[in-house]
Amino acid sequence: MACLIKDPALIPIWEKVQANVRLSREDGIALFSSEDFFGLGFMANAVKERRTGNRVTYVVNRHINPTNICALSCRFCDYATKKDKPDATVLSPDDILSQLSDDLTEVHIVSALYTGWTYEQYLDVIRVIKTRFPRVQVKAYTAVEIDFFTRLAKKTLKEVLQDLMAAGVVCLPGGGAEVFSERVRKSLFPFKIGASKWLEVHRAAHGLGLKSNATLLYGHMETKEERVDHMLKLRDLQDETHGFMSFIPLAYQPGKTRVVPRPASVIEDLKTVAVSRLLLDNFDHIKAYWVTLGEETASLALHFGADDIDGTIGDEKIAHAAGAASPVRMAREALIQLIKEAGRVPVERDALYRPLRMIDQTVEMPEMVGAEVS
Numbered sequence: 276m277a278c279l280i281k282d283p284a285l286i287p288i289w290e291k292v293q294a295n296v297r298l299s300r301e302d303g304i305a306l307f308s309s310e311d312f313f314g315l316g317f318m319a320n321a322v323k324e325r326r327t328g329n330r331v332t333y334v335v336n337r338h339i340n341p342t343n344i345c346a347l348s349c350r351f352c353d354y355a356t357k358k359d360k361p362d363a364t365v366l367s368p369d370d371i372l373s374q375l376s377d378d379l380t381e382v383h384i385v386s387a388l389y390t391g392w393t394y395e396q397y398l399d400v401i402r403v404i405k406t407r408f409p410r411v412q413v414k415a416y417t418a419v420e421i422d423f424f425t426r427l428a429k430k431t432l433k434e435v436l437q438d439l440m441a442a443g444v445v446c447l448p449g450g451g452a453e454v455f456s457e458r459v460r461k462s463l464f465p466f467k468i469g470a471s472k473w474l475e476v477h478r479a480a481h482g483l484g485l486k487s488n489a490t491l492l493y494g495h496m497e498t499k500e501e502r503v504d505h506m507l508k509l510r511d512l513q514d515e516t517h518g519f520m521s522f523i524p525l526a527y528q529p530g531k532t533r534v535v536p537r538p539a540s541v542i543e544d545l546k547t548v549a550v551s552r553l554l555l556d557n558f559d560h561i562k563a564y565w566v567t568l569g570e571e572t573a574s575l576a577l578h579f580g581a582d583d584i585d586g587t588i589g590d591e592k593i594a595h596a597a598g599a600a601s602p603v604r605m606a607r608e609a610l611i612q613l614i615k616e617a618g619r620v621p622v623e624r625d626a627l628y629r630p631l632r633m634i635d636q637t638v639e640m641p642e643m644v645g646a647e648v649s
């Protein structure tokens with residue numbers, strides 16, 4: 276393929292990428308600073324195709340948000356509320372079960388720091404799901420919630436993680452990381468855990484064999500240096516533990532918060548996906564989360580380094596509370612169509628990124644768990 280790079284500043288970085296040499300902090304900043312948008316996409320796409328060929332994965336899943344009543348009041352968050360407010364919601368076990376069905380592979384649970392529940396009630400959410408749907412894989416609770424559970428239960432981090440695993444959790448979602456910058460934390464989420472605690476929770480999980488994801492919330496007040504530093508902190512931990520599966524850049528939806536007047540541009544979205552693919556050389560997967568990117572940008576991201584598009588979702592609350600324009604759910608067929616229209620080969624996966632089913636039999640596949648071809 277012809278080289279599409281025009282910016283001379285990108286050429287030494289491209290040479291490193293071709294030679295599989297790790298990129299530096301300065302390289303990351305140069306990538307974000309370059310106006311050679313297509314050159315950047317070309318490099319990230321080359322890495323994506325070297326790793327996963329033409330394949331793009333998706334999962335049949337549901338997002339469950341058991342409550343929005345939160346002890347924190349982060350300035351950037353449009354989702355959290357207080358218990359006396361009209362929008363306060365606490366789902367009962369029956370409410371949760373009524374949102375699930377037998378066809379699901381993964382249930383993704385992100386809650387809030389709700390002091391009205393006991394620790395056992397948080398565990399019961401998982402137990403109830405696993406009792407009714409024993410085959411479903413539960414990805415549950417962010418590092419922020421897990422840290423909160425240690426205080427609620429007066430247990431160590433290791434004990435809480437072991438309890439979650441015993442209840443049926445197979446991996447952790449990547450939420451709550453926001454941006455690993457003390458400057459941003461003091462302004463937007465001063466009472467939420469910072470980088471060191473978030474990383475400590477994930478390090479401990481990986482130590483117990485529990486895989487996890489990692490996110491970056493971008494498009495508010497963070498600088499490009501802070502985005503790069505965030506990715507490098509994740510890369511360092513991944514070198515140590517190899518426990519991260521996927522990196523998910525979360526495009527900030529400003530909603531009514533007035534933190535910024537509008538979400539990041541499509542250019543900024545795609546640059547962030549591309550830079551993450553290039554810097555995070557030890558992450559297997561970069562996710563184009565269609566809920567915050569929107570379907571159109573998510574499909575473009577499949578040519579800017581992303582190899583996964585998340586899932587069918589169903590009734591997502593956090594980004595939609597902040598006005599995300601994407602639909603609240605997508606049928607499996609619509610996801611497959613989106614991937615195909617982007618010229619990629621859809622592969623259904625499980626919560627641990629193991630391929631379950633491929634749609635096009637002519638493409639060579641890694642070993643599959645379910646070995647189903649349709």
Ligand code: V47
Binds near residue numbers: 492593
């Ligand atoms: O932790 C909060 C973020 C996260 C907004 O692990 C917002 O596979 C955008 O973590 N605009 C929850 N984002 C979602 C999350 C996630 C999503 C998809 C897949 C995975 C995974 C994880 O959403 C929160 C916070 O960082 N968030 N408010 C907002 N207004």
